[in-house]
Amino acid sequence: MKFTKMHGIGNDYIYVNGFEETVQNPSEVAIQLSDRRFGIGADGLILILPSDVADCRMEMFNADGSIGKMCGNGIRCVAKYVYDRGIVQKDVLRVETRSGIKTLQLRIEDGKVSSVRVNMGRPALKPEEIPAHFNKERIVDEEVQTASGRVWRITCVSVGNPHAVAFVDEVGGLDLPTIGPEMENLPIFPERANIEFVQVLGPHEIRMRVWERGSGETWACGTGACACAVASVLNAKTDRDVTVHLRGGDLHIFWDPNTDEVFMEGPAAFVFDGTVEI
Known part of the structure; x- marks a missing residue:
């Protein structure tokens, strides 16, 4: 082949x-x-x-x-x-x-x-569209607990794939091989989820690491970068025009307030x- x-x-x-x-x-x-x-x-x-x-x-x-x-x-x-x-x-x-x-x-x-x-396209924010089992209209800055007992606050978005975004002070020192599988397989995610950890650098700039369901930690995730930009806006941490720094390089994300569409370049x-x- x-x-x-x-x-x-x-x-x-x-x-x-x-x-x-x-x-x-x-x-x-x-x-x-x-x-x-x-x-x-x-x-x-x-x-x-x-x-x-x-x-x-x-x-x-x-x-x-x-x-x-x-x-x-x-x-x-x-x-x-x-x-x-x-x-x-x-x-x-x-x-x-x-x-x-x-x-x-x-x-x-x-x-x-x-x-x-x-x-x-437009990000999906309703739990049933992500999909996630949650009794609220949106999952924004909500508390979850992993099997090991660790508590995280997550925001969930689907941009074609389910994503859970957690904001942290610094992404470099995270033990993703341990944390990622626990978060990916939380019972609230019937189809598992991609997990992103975000460090906010400014109103137009964030840094992220990603644990992708089915692949583990990857150097970049386009849908994940979009999800992080949307989550950053929903949590009033950035504007809608954001540069996302990933391990493999940068992506530019814009969440259009007029059409609700997310653009990635x-x-x-x-x-x-x-x-x-x-």
């Missing part, structure tokens, strides 16, 4: 051109190839497929084989792949995902995509092409 390794600020995936290749049992393939010691190494597998309703379709599988509805960094790489490889050469691209059709604006320099701005990059036996 031919594949391409790509990343969006360190959030790396294995991409397969579904216009030319057919992947049987993609969940199993994602587990096999994502392994960083015995496989190619990635946060998961993304298939780029034909679509009847958009320019192309994205199917995402996490490193543990579970299906992801949406990936903000992954979809930027899809846009770069289809444009730079001549599959769909439009500077405004529509991509079908499991969380709906997303519209992307491509910044082109010297005939190649340098960055992508994605309309991520950032780079996408090729790493290498290859072939692998399945």
Whole structure:
């Protein structure tokens, strides 16, 4: 099978051109190839497929084989792949995902995509839409307790995936391999959740680390950055125009007060092409 390794600020995936290749049992393939010691190494597998309703379709599988509805960094790489490889050469691209059709604006320099701005749509804030079991209209700065007894205050948002955001004084020293699984598997999350920890640096600047369900700590998460920006506004910690610093780089997030839509902009990059036996 031919594949391409790509990343969006360190959030790396294995991409397969579904216009030319057919992947049987993609969940199993994602587990096999994502392994960083015995496989190619990635946060998961993304298939780029034909679509009847958009320019192309994205199917995402996490490193543990579970299906992801949406990936903000992954979809930027899809846009770069289809444009730079001549599959769909439009500077405004529509991509079908499991969380709906997303519209992307491509910044082109010297005939190649340098960055992508994605309309991520309106954030879901009602517990049943996230989904989360909670008897309030919104989960904003609410207290939860993990199995180990530690208490956190979280704000929950869905931007295609469920996210729980916790604000901390400093993100660098957190033991995410211990904290992340406990938070991800809280009983209130029927489909588990991505967990973000946010350090506020100013009204237009935050730093975050992320524990992604199905992948563990990753260097970046596009939907998570959007969720953190929304949570920061809901908790009156930042304005709606925010630069988010992640381990792999920066994303620019804007939550439009007029349309309620969240826009994310950032780079996408090729790493290498290859072939692998399945």
